[in-house]
Amino acid sequence: MESLYEIFKRKGYSRRDFLKFSLAVSAFLGLPPSLYPKVAQALEKKEKPVVIWLEFQDCAGCSESFIRSTTLLPTEVLLDYISLEYHETLMAPSGFYAEEAREEAIKKYKGKYVLVVEGSPTPADGGVYCTVGGKSSVDILRETAEHAAFVIAVGSCASWGGIPKASPNPTGAVPVYEIVKDKPVVNVPGCPPIGDVMVATIVHFLALGKLPPLDELGRPKQFYGETIHDRCYRRAFYNSGQFAESFDDEKARKGYCLYKLGCKGPITRNACASMRWNGGLSFPIQSGHPCFGCSEPDFWDRGFIYNPLSVMEGYSGISDTLKGVGIGAAVGIGIGVLNKLINKKKEEK
Ligand code: SF4
Numbered sequence: 012m013e014s015l016y017e018i019f020k021r022k023g024y025s026r027r028d029f030l031k032f033s034l035a036v037s038a039f040l041g042l043p044p045s046l047y048p049k050v051a052q053a054l055e056k057k058e059k060p061v062v063i064w065l066e067f068q069d070c071a072g073c074s075e076s077f078i079r080s081t082t083l084l085p086t087e088v089l090l091d092y093i094s095l096e097y098h099e100t101l102m103a104p105s106g107f108y109a110e111e112a113r114e115e116a117i118k119k120y121k122g123k124y125v126l127v128v129e130g131s132p133t134p135a136d137g138g139v140y141c142t143v144g145g146k147s148s149v150d151i152l153r154e155t156a157e158h159a160a161f162v163i164a165v166g167s168c169a170s171w172g173g174i175p176k177a178s179p180n181p182t183g184a185v186p187v188y189e190i191v192k193d194k195p196v197v198n199v200p201g202c203p204p205i206g207d208v209m210v211a212t213i214v215h216f217l218a219l220g221k222l223p224p225l226d227e228l229g230r231p232k233q234f235y236g237e238t239i240h241d242r243c244y245r246r247a248f249y250n251s252g253q254f255a256e257s258f259d260d261e262k263a264r265k266g267y268c269l270y271k272l273g274c275k276g277p278i279t280r281n282a283c284a285s286m287r288w289n290g291g292l293s294f295p296i297q298s299g300h301p302c303f304g305c306s307e308p309d310f311w312d313r314g315f316i317y318n319p320l321s322v323m324e325g326y327s328g329i330s331d332t333l334k335g336v337g338i339g340a341a342v343g344i345g346i347g348v349l350n351k352l353i354n355k356k357k358e359e360k
C-alpha cells in the first residue's frame with residue numbers, strides 16, 4: 012500500500028508541498044516544533060490508514076464535511092490517502108456486496124483499522140429503528156468495533172445522540188460510547204464537525220501511533236480545549252457591552268456581539284472561531300449568525316436557538332457556567348453603559 016508521500020508524488024505534488032503539509036499537520040495538532048521531523052518521517056513511510064466508516068441515524072452531513080476538508084489535504088489526495096474500505100455513501104458496491112466488503116475489511120485489517128461512526132445507534136425495541144442489511148445498528152457497531160484499533164464518533168449524533176436523541180427520542184438513540192465500552196472512543200462533535208478536525212484526528216494516530224490528548228468528554232483537547240467565545244473576534248464588543256439587538260439593526264451591521272440574539276459561543280467548545288470553515292474562509296458568527304452550540308451535548312434540547320443564555324435561567328438543566336455567562340454579559344452591559352456615561356460627560360465638558 013502506498014504511503015502519503017508516494018501519493019503526493021503520484022498526484023504531481025512536490026516534496027516541498029509534502030513537507031509543507033507535514034508542518035501544517037504538526038501545527039494543527041499543537042505539537043512542539045521538535046516533533047516536526049518525526050511527523051514528516053512517519054507520514055513519508057507509513058502506509059495509508061484503513062478506515063471503515065459506518066452510518067446510522069444520520070443525515071450524511073459529517074461525510075460531506077469530511078470530503079470537503081481542504082486545509083490539511085487537497086481533496087484528491089485525501090480520498091486517495093485514506094483507504095475507505097467501507098462507506099455507504101461513497102463506495103461503489105451496494106446491498107449484499109457492500110456488507111461483504113465490510114466483513115472482509117474487518118478480517119483483513121483486524122486490529123489495525125480505524126472505525127469512524129457517523130449517526131447514532133438505536134438499541135431500543137431490539138434495534139428495529141435502524142437496520143442495515145437486516146442487522147441492527149447496535150450489532151453492526153459491536154462487531155465492527157471489536158477488531159478496530161480505535162473508534163472515532165464523528166458528529167454530535169454519534170458523540171452525544173444528537174438530533175435523533177432530541178426529546179422525546181422516539182427511536183431510543185444513544186451515543187456510540189454507550190455501546191462501545193471496551194475501547195477508546197474519541198468524540199469529534201459538531202453538526203457537522205470541521206472536516207480538518209476529523210482528518211487531523213486520524214493523522215495524529217498515524218503519525219504518532221497514539222490518540223491525541225482528550226478532555227473529560229473524550230474530545231481532542233487541541234480542537235475542543237477552548238470555547239468559541241474565547242477566540243471570537245467579536246469579543247471586544249461583548250466586553251464593552253455592545254450588542255446587536257436584532258439581525259437587521261445598525262449594531263448588527265457594525266458587527267457587534269451576537270449574545271442577545273442567542274449566541275451560545277460562551278458555552279460551546281469547538282475550533283470554529285480559530286480554524287473557521289471552508290479552508291479558513293468564515294464561520295457562523297462571521298456570517299452574522301449566532302453560534303447555536305451544535306457541538307455540545309443535547310444542544311437541541313437546551314432551549315430555543317435564538318434565546319440569549321441569560322433568558323434560559325428557568326431551564327432545569329442550567330449549569331453554573333450558564334449563570335456565570337449571563338452574569339458576565341450583564342457586567343459587560345453595565346460596563347458599556349458606564350463607558351457611554353463617562354464619554355458623554357467628557358463631551359459635555
Ligand atoms: S451530527 Fe449533524 S451533520 Fe452529522 S449526521 Fe448528525 S445531523 Fe447530520
Ligand code: SF4
Nearest residue numbers: 243246268269274276
Ligand atoms: S457571545 Fe458570541 S458573538 Fe459575542 S463574543 Fe461571545 S462568541 Fe462572539
